[in-house]
Amino acid sequence: MTAPDLHAEPPACPGRPRGFDAERALDAGLQLFWRQGYEATSLEALTQAMGISRSSFYACFGSKHGVLVAALERYSAIALTALAARAEAAEAGPQARIRTLLEAIADPQGGPRGCLLTNCITELAPHDPEIAALGRRHLEAIEALIARTLAPAAPQEAADRARALAALALGTLTLRKAGMPPERITATLAQADALMHP
Amino acid sequence: MTAPDLHAEPPACPGRPRGFDAERALDAGLQLFWRQGYEATSLEALTQAMGISRSSFYACFGSKHGVLVAALERYSAIALTALAARAEAAEAGPQARIRTLLEAIADPQGGPRGCLLTNCITELAPHDPEIAALGRRHLEAIEALIARTLAPAAPQEAADRARALAALALGTLTLRKAGMPPERITATLAQADALMHP
DNA sequence: CTAATTGTGGACCGAACGGTCCCGAAACAC
DNA sequence: GTGTTTCGGGACCGTTCGGTCCACAATTAG
Secondary structure, three states, X not given: OOOOOOOOOOOOOOOOOOOOOHHHHHHHHHHHXXXXXXXXXXXXHHXXXXXXXXXXXXXXXXXXXXXXHHHHHHHHHHHHHHHHXXXXXXXXXXXXXXXXXXXXXXXXXXXXXXXXXXXXXXHHHHHOHHHHHHHHHHHHHHHHHHHHHHOOOOHHHHHHHHHHHHHHHHHHHHHXXXXXXXXXXXXXXXXXXXXXXX | OOOOOOOOOOOOOOOOOOOOOHHHHXXXXXXXXXXXXXXXXXXXXXXXXXXXXXXXXXXXXXOHHHHHHHHHHHHHHHHHHHHHHXXXXXXXXXXXXXXHHHHHHHOOXXXXXXXXXXXXXXXXXXXXXXXXXXXXXXXXXHHHHHHHHHOOOOHHHHHHHHHHHHHHHHHHHHHHHOOOOHHHXXXXXXXXHHHOOO
């Protein structure tokens, strides 16, 4: 049940070394979960997409659920880093940076797939405390990032506004999934300006 | 594949009449989909919850997917009616009514299960045009209801603000599913005030 | 070299999947 | 009553599910 250490460097001990890149395989699994959801993704499709056999799969990740957790942790780290970078690269001024942030949250490179973590929260969190906790940490990190961008001097005073901005962007993910035209999504995000000032 | 008419009244033709209430059964199925999601709900669990046999199930609804569609249409109608009623019953004034509406959207009697339609949009819409269309109609109806409440005189001018308010409430569904404390949800919805004025 | 250790493909497991079918029971028209 | 029609419990269909296991290949240490 316990997955062996994923990040084990090629060790000095004997034995055949792993014939695949665990992170690359994890990325492939992540993409499939992102595209299809957790329950709808079968072991066969998963191992095929990851390019490894069932044995390697279980030896390396322990279970289907284990792959999901590992993939979500990786996704969260990558997404938060990318988010912070885009906010940093945006033109100066809190307002422009928040706009950039919200657009990135509303369109996390996933096209109509939305945000992997949000999808998994919706699908699994009510019955899976581990996923719920992971999702909560991610959302709180996003809230904190928005708060720091909004009011660098006193981020904790901007917490409620930051959370509302995050919720607005998260809500547009649902709108987009339902097929709402992009220009309406943009117009919706533009309303965020009203939420930025205390 | 085509489901027989669900709303067939006890007809004048011979034959044994249906031994169960189709709407009651549909409600039971709806509750299960709401609690578990679509893919995670098996035929056996579904028929057991609905209190009917597999034969009756397929004779009456055609398929698992057919039950989902019928349940979602029913859910949408009921939810929109309840939403309009609650807005009507709230204390007068657009602001108070919008608050009531958003709270109802953010907590559609589902506890941590959120909104059935939103759940299904997230899980299925990208691969299921029928569900996507159904979800879009529901979301647009909510947007229109908010717009009418916000600016009865010129609802179409309030469309963007109304959609942003809806998105804000939809976003809090994700926050709640991830286990965010209720008082923060409330504080988030309170920020909606800023979105109400043009 | 040999011995020890680990990765890997694929066969295999029992269970559960969504869906179909049949036949006895039940309720109608007459 | 008889004839007709539909209902519904449950057996059954082939497929697929997540997961286990094993024999063999590959690679190491010494």
